[in-house]
Amino acid sequence: MRASVSTVQDLGMPAIYLHLLAELLNTIGVDERALLLRVGLDPARLKSTDLRVSQAQASEFVTRAIIESGEPGLGIMLARELKLPLHGALGTAVMSSRSLDEALELMTRYLTLRAPHLEVSRREEGDNVLFNVSCSMDLGPLQGFIMDAMLFGCVSMGTQLTGSPVPGAAILRRGPEPGYFHRFRQHIQVPVRYESREDALLIPRANLKLPVRFSDAQLSASSRAKCEEALKQLTEDAGFACRVRRVIETSHPFPPKLARVAATLFVSERTLKRRLQEENASFQNLVDHVRLERAGELLKNTGMNLSQIADVLGYADAANFTRAFKRWTGTSPSHYRSQALQPIKPQASSMRATA
Known part of the structure; x- marks a missing residue:
């Protein structure tokens, strides 16, 4: 069967x-x-x-x-x-x-x-x-x-x-x-x-x-x-956290609500949180990693200003986006863009999983 x-x-x-x-x-x-x-x-x-x-x-x-x-x-x-x-x-x-x-x-x-x-x-x-x-x-x-x-x-x-x-x-x-x-x-x-x-x-x-x-x-x-x-890589990325991340990556609106992602994956919100915890991950942590990657793509590959990027990433304004970006990377979005850095990497302690 x-x-x-x-x-x-x-x-x-x-x-x-x-x-x-x-x-x-x-x-x-x-x-x-x-x-x-x-x-x-x-x-x-x-x-x-x-x-x-x-x-x-x-x-x-x-x-x-x-x-x-x-x-x-x-x-x-x-x-x-x-x-x-x-x-x-x-x-x-x-x-x-x-x-x-x-x-x-x-x-x-x-x-x-x-x-x-x-x-x-x-x-x-x-x-x-x-x-x-x-x-x-x-x-x-x-x-x-x-x-x-x-x-x-x-x-x-x-x-x-x-x-x-x-x-x-x-x-x-x-x-x-x-x-x-x-x-x-x-x-x-x-x-x-x-x-x-x-x-x-x-x-x-x-x-x-x-x-x-x-x-x-x-x-x-x-x-x-x-x-x-x-x-x-595909078979290694078969865990529950990877399934959640896939939904986050392609979601509209962005970032998606936890309830929407749970419904998409046919689990309750409580079960989603528990299963992520079992893999040492959290929903907010996954959202932030996707945000960081998308921020890097938009800064390097588009002419969008910071307010436009902030809107795409679900921030209230450019100031909130800038603070988050600096917390993750140690540098400002404008400096990152002007220096044309290599693929963006978060600071080791800036994006720890939270329950």
């Missing part, structure tokens, strides 16, 4: 995917900004290629997107927008592979970085190789969307890698053909076989040898190493 979204370890979803979905909604007449804000997500923060959104918020946004757009084929539409560079280190590693087979091996090994709830297994059947896609949690109505995005995205990936649709490839889907599929059929570059035993990508074994047109041995090695490091 598969676990539910609320009980499975939440490694988050890359924010950039929700940004792409939001842009897609805009093209079909949905007020994507209002929708994101209702879910408690900051549209501007989703453009980051480094941030991840909690699984609960991502699921809520996608569910609302399908309902409000009235478009059950959003997964197929999103698949067409998934260009390889948007997949971070994994996208780079795949693009620099020598062959399609190597690219798919990388995708199988490091898929957790981009879609933690999905797993890919490989098996051979005659002259074909099947890449079965399964889900470790019960996604309910999201299951079709996720599988559409994944499988049709793989077909698009193959075309991007080799320069044309992979000959003989096919998509296998469990269950009957959905009513919306006929509207997309002519745009799908490979056969799609519904009523199959599994959700899978089928490729003739001989065509796995097709060369990747962006192959680069040096880049492949370095990007694979980055994937290994990112996977290690």
Whole structure:
């Protein structure tokens, strides 16, 4: 029996995917900004290629997107927008592979970085190789969307890698053909076989040898190493404090109230505080760390004045922001900006966890 979204370890979803979905909604007449804000997500923060959104918020946004757009084929539409560079280190590693087979091996090994709830297994059947896609949690109505995005995205990936649709490839889907599929059929570059035993990508074994047109041995090695490091970091950052921080990082309004974060993570306020204490963390401490990082980004990368930055970070005025910044770093925001310092670091004693 598969676990539910609320009980499975939440490694988050890359924010950039929700940004792409939001842009897609805009093209079909949905007020994507209002929708994101209702879910408690900051549209501007989703453009980051480094941030991840909690699984609960991502699921809520996608569910609302399908309902409000009235478009059950959003997964197929999103698949067409998934260009390889948007997949971070994994996208780079795949693009620099020598062959399609190597690219798919990388995708199988490091898929957790981009879609933690999905797993890919490989098996051979005659002259074909099947890449079965399964889900470790019960996604309910999201299951079709996720599988559409994944499988049709793989077909698009193959075309991007080799320069044309992979000959003989096919998509296998469990269950009957959905009513919306006929509207997309002519745009799908490979056969799609519904009523199959599994959700899978089928490729003739001989065509796995097709060369990747962006192959680069040096880049492949370095990007694979980055994937290994990112996977290690992601699994190490699986504690409750990291889940809370993900919600804080992408929240609107900022900073979020403790009650809002607790509700997002399906726990009570008391439980949230207790679990953070068990990890020697506190809610306010996490908020302050996120504030400090965002302050550094805004001071270095924008022309916003201190009052504007203070407003973005949830301070009443520039004076309050300046006092907090000096307490954390030992220097003023203006001095930090003028000196173009290295990545910002808090003073050792300035941001201790508090209960």
